[in-house]
Amino acid sequence: MKRTVLFDVGRLLDRTARDAPTGVDRVCLAYADWLASRRNVTLVPVLTVRNRLRTIDPGGFGRTIRTLRKRWAGDDSPTRSEHDLVQALGSGGNGVSIIGHEALPQGLAARRAHAVSQALASRPLTPPTPGQTYISVGHTSLNSPATLAGLARNGVSSLIMVHDLIPITHPEYCRPGDDVRHWTRVRTALAHASRIVVNSRYTADQLAAFAVREQLPQPPTQAIPLGLEPAFLPCTTAPADPPYFVHIGTIEARKNLAFLLTLWRRLQEGMGDACPRLVLIGRYGWENEAVLDHLQRSPNLQGLVHQVSGLPDAALVRLMHKARAVVAPSSVEGFDLPAVEAMAMGVPLIASDIPVHRELVAAAQLIDPLDGPGWLAALEAATRKRPIAPPYAAPTWAAHFDAVATFIGLDS
Template structure:
């Protein structure tokens, strides 16, 4: 028996021109591929438009999905190393301290960014959707894993009225629990989003027990019943599943993630200034890999204006998976100093590749990467000690780690969706 799944591709459609994915983008693409290939599923791509679902041309979406996979995975044969990547690796591995840091140009402040017409490639995605007057797509269940369109109840209410089951993945409740780390207004929007899910979802998937606990606590606070919750740790892409002995080199450290307030990077760069004051040109190098996000001014001030960090701290974005994995394997350690996370995919990826890992002592890290060197996110001396200890130690593999897989994730999802199991382990 074939199950017709209305899969919400709104977020993926908004990413058709993006060079590298966020963690949520990776999840959306993994679900699209899994549903497309599942023998018991007819995937019907849909997107939200004016508080209702409209169909997306399946053939067009299939091509875009394969294009995104090739672009984001970016194997060495498919995506040659760029000049910027060569400069970054050369700066990290140089036997002497470079005179200047390798830093990607940050975007202008939002208030100074003029509104531009969307490229024709982006507009094309909308014209590929059926017009609003078309009847609502019909399916057996609806799956949404990108948070898009859930801040209003109309779509979920319509599906509920038509007897279509609604399965929603919640990545975190950070805008609700820690609004100070998010754009103004994001907290209220996410609160409305989670309320709608609690009221109208048939089932909820969460990426960690911590996220599930936060969801249950929010439901109690709001006086709402919580639908059945399924905990399914996220899987990893192939490039992050293979361990390799690190090559002896000048010690450098890596942080992966959007450059935003909750990642605690201003604190990390303050520590790096202290490391430079203690060690001079022998201070280990650091590279921040990620796009510029919200409230990054303090990080930019450090990167652009601190003479102590020049030649030591670098930043890059849009690295394909193959290049990012190589960078992580050769690092003395991966750093994860976040104040709060719902899952922390880069930390799990680092553990899978047996990269040494220094991480903040927060609930989700204790759940997922308890083997890491865990330090309180505000313990400056503790972080300095951890970094200096690993910088002086010979390059070595971290402990063996039983990484979550997409197979194990989708085995849980199959049960939540009521599909005939085809995944294992």
């Protein structure tokens, strides 16, 4: 018998204009594909408007997710940003860095108009009935308890994904007010969700500790690692010369990038012309002023450190395969998808020694995120000779969704 699943698509509609996804965006898209593919599921795409669920046209939403998947995956044709970056990395060093070289996406206005039109064309959801399931994996609909509480009153079960508790545990790395907003979201999930899925044991431990502090019961919770897109597969591509390293992720304070750029200046001072390049791939986030100061004003980093955003997966894969290593010096993470992707591809990974890295990528070279001499030694050694990446059994979306289906009773 088919189960009706109300899938919250609010975050995906909000991301319609983007050329590349964040980690949470990837999860939302993977869940949309999974639910749409299941024969025992009737997928009803919904979004939350003023604490009320509204439904959008399934056909239109299906076209949206197909468009996003194609755009975010990319192809064999390099984008303008990738082409310019590869040229800069292969040059002998002209003292000019690529910083934020990303034109506005083509057709941006049309993309935004399409997303708005889908939202405006939404209509009130027919009152849900017992036996239906509501799924939200993008932290949407959690800013108020009204939505989940109303679903529970109507006998609708719910599955909520909590990606991390970083705004609560480390508010110094987040936008002012994010701690209060996320506190509300997590309390809402604990108080009203039927089940909660998290991406790591570390996040599960943080959630359990929060529930104790807030004196809230915790619904059944399961830690299920996220899967990877098919593009991130092992390859024996030789590293590029001149050598370079790659960091992937939003440029924000918790990524510890000001520390990384300080290291790069020290590398340049010690290695001179032999100093490797560094590529920061990601959008600008919160508290990035120190990083921008390094990028724009440090004479030692000009021509050595580059920053781009909006690259599709195909471009990421090409750049990662030829890097000496992927670097992930974060102070805190809930999962760290790029680190897992690097290990799955057989690209050496140098990462911070934090709980989630010890859990998910323990075989990588892990260094305390404040150990400057340790990081310098590792980077210089990897520049002179690329490390051998250890064997790694990568988590898969198939295994993730098998576990989720069992958890919520969709496996029959």
